Amino acid sequence: MQPVDNAFQEFLFWLLAAVTVGCAVLVVVVRDMFRAALLLIASLMSVAGIFVLLNAEFLAVVQVAIYAGAIAILVVFAVMLTRDVPEANRSSPIAPAAFTMAAVLLGALIYSIMQAEWDLLPEDVPAPLAAVFVDTPARLGTMLLNEYVLAFEIAGVLLFAAVIGALALVRER
Amino acid sequence: MGDLLRENTLYGNIYDWAIGIVGEDLAWLAYTVAVMAIILLVVNAFLAMGTLYTWAERRIIGRFQSRVGPNRVGPFGLLQAIADAVKLLFKEDIVPRAADRIVFNLAPIAMLAPSVMALAVIPFGQTSYLANLNIGLLYLIATSGIASLAVMMAGYASSNRYAMFGAMRAVAMLISYEIPLVMVLLAVALLAGSMSLVDVMTSQAIPFLLVTPLGAIIFFLAISAELNRSPFDITEAESELIAGYLTEYSGMKFGVFYLAEFANVLLAGAIFSTLFLGGWPWWTPLSHVWFLVKVMAFAFIAIWVRSTIPRFRIDQIMVIAWKVLFPLSLVNVAAIAIEVVAWPERTLPQLVIMGIINWGITAVATVAVTRAWRASNGLRVSPSARAVRLEVG
Incomplete structure (x- = not known):
């Protein structure tokens, strides 16, 4: 019995993917550091959702336990040590370089994922x-x-x- | 996915009934209906129990304090919780101007969500668990981790010093006590040979409370701290912090926090009775009742502790977590790991032998900790606190 059919799984995947990427983009865009930290956690949690879709429940639970339970608290404490939290997430001088680097990495990832021969x-x-x-x-x-x-x-x-x-x-x- | 729930008879019945109406082609619809029905039932039963429990706790604590407690609304004051809920609903919903509105509003949800999520793996009775996850214990750890984030959200978003202090204290305490808690869960998983709560329960030929008393004690103390209850209620110590991270919350948002706190006691009771009291296997038709009795027993002891022991200071709480519970939980894990290797079958006589050894270890550990504690003056009242006490007394 497989009540959750493929169409629904696909819908869930796209939903989770949208949340993951959307939150990740917002982490950079939002000005409030605390909100940025929370959005980062939301993004990581929806990655856990994708793990569940892939039948990797163990990985999903570990993802939540480590990121939402441990890393999140660490990040939030680090944010607390920042000055002017509501405005701290401004653009910094290294932003162009960081953007280029991230774009190159993303490109490399997409290329390798498309080129790889998946042992499905x-x-x-x-x-x-x-x-x-x-x-x-x-x-x-x-x-x-x-x-x-x-x-x-x-x-x-x-x-x-x-x-x-x-x-x-x-x-x- | 999906067939996780198949072992739940009620779910199965609803699913079959729905399939009968919509036909095999619309299996997903039947699935959705059945899942929604079961979620609605479990979550609402849990929250209703939590509401009722607030009344019970107030009545019992009233007894402990030689007063009556709420007895006006309905028979024995049973409807007090409903009256409170109505009052909270009609209260003005105040959000401080300086607050981070979105995070402020999300915090109560993030607080209640983990306790509702944890219900998924609790075996309430025969065939009435939602999911027999093979990672049940890990799942519980993961969900409880979200609660400390919710506390942090509430504390930060209120933009109130007291709320911030309360949240900082809460998080320091929660993450400290999570370590002994997880170590005890590890020992239980070793003992049961599985992380699934159903397997843990069925592997208890005798309750694990008798096999590993040290683990049960550590678990009880650590979970009391995780629940933010007296004597570990420094996060909302009224005399120091107004109400800690709850300071700025009013109306139903406060109500949700309050409900989460009380419902968590029941959840902790359910976890404790599954892990240490043997859960429901006793007489199958009454398995739910038997389980409920155990949960109630845990809740009563929690209330008893709450009304008897005065609040610890933050430094004492840290000392208890790191210098007492953490080493003891290590001893516990090591002992059980060795015993599991020595007696891998874990049959009844083997469990009895393990139990005898563990009782010995518990006794030795208790004496040793008490001695070390006295030698280092662990709970000594600080000079300033003593001065205050002298002035008052």
């Missing part, structure tokens, strides 16, 4: 592949602690070092 799944996913989608977190966990355990541990050490560094920075002498 067939309409009816074969059983061994379908099993991957059923229990993503368990498979991710197994892989992280078996095949990729070194990378996992390195990431852990890096984060630990960052925590120690943060503590050392704020420590009163």
Whole structure:
């Protein structure tokens, strides 16, 4: 049973895509820093929506937990440290350079996405592949602690070092 | 997508009924109807319960404080909540001139939305959960993260110093207590071998409260802080901050914040009873009632704590989160990880052995923390506070 048919999925995709891009543009345009931060979060959240559409619920939930839960708070606190929050999001001297850079990156992304040969799944996913989608977190966990355990541990050490560094920075002498 | 809900019998019935009317070609219409019906039912039942709970809390807290509590409107004052809602609706809706109007209006919605969203994974009774997500616990963490953003929005948009202070305190507290909370959830996921709330519940041959008492205690303390309730209610400490981030809110916007706060107690109760009290499996026909009883028991204890323990200071709250709950939650996770490796089947006798070990760890940890606490004078009253107390007393 697939009650959400393809047309509806497509509609949802375009809706989410519009929200993502629209919010991202507004982040740059809006003058109020706080609103810009909130719009950035809205944009990231609708990316989570697109992940759900792609059957990647785990990724979607992680996206919300990390961006809306952690990064958002960090960004908002950083905004609080800015002076003149309601007017702070002005154009800056590096705006043209930044715009050029972003345009080049966007162009490169679009080009590579159009050129790439996507290894698309067939309409009816074969059983061994379908099993991957059923229990993503368990498979991710197994892989992280078996095949990729070194990378996992390195990431852990890096984060630990960052925590120690943060503590050392704020420590009163 | 879509068939996530199939395990819910009520949803299935509505869907089949709707399919009977519109036919297979319009399956999406039947799907929409069934989903909307079930959402309407669950959300409204939850909010109605939250409303009723405000009355219960006020009555019970009245008892604790040797007074009567609201008893005028309706039998036993049961309709008090409705009277309050009507009053709030008729109040003037004031938005401060300096406020960021859009964010100010969005904040109450952003506050209530996560608690409603979290309902999706709560198993209320047999076959009455909305979605048996295999990432249920993670989903709960993700939704609760949005609430701290809502607090920040409210505090900033009010452009009021007290609101800002309240919001800053709230966020500092929320993110501090999220760490022990997540560590406990990790331990529970290890113990159950799954992040799905339904699996966590069914894997409890004996309630996890007995298997991992330390985890349950940490969870209770951390969730009390997440709920902004006394003794952790520094965010709206009336005597210091007027009403914290709620200061500038009036009318129904205040009502929505208020409702979210009380409904969250019920939600926390539902999560607690799913994770630690074994949820509904007892006698299937009465599973909903049994679940509700457990939620009520949690709510009662929350009210009890609220009315008994005075408010902590912000520094004490930080000390409790970082120096007490965080190390204890690490110990808890480590212990359970080792036990799960030692007894991977998690059958009833194995759970009993785990429980005995964990009770030992809990006792040792409690004693050790108390000693360390006394040695470092963790809760010592600061000299200025003592001076104030001497003047008053």
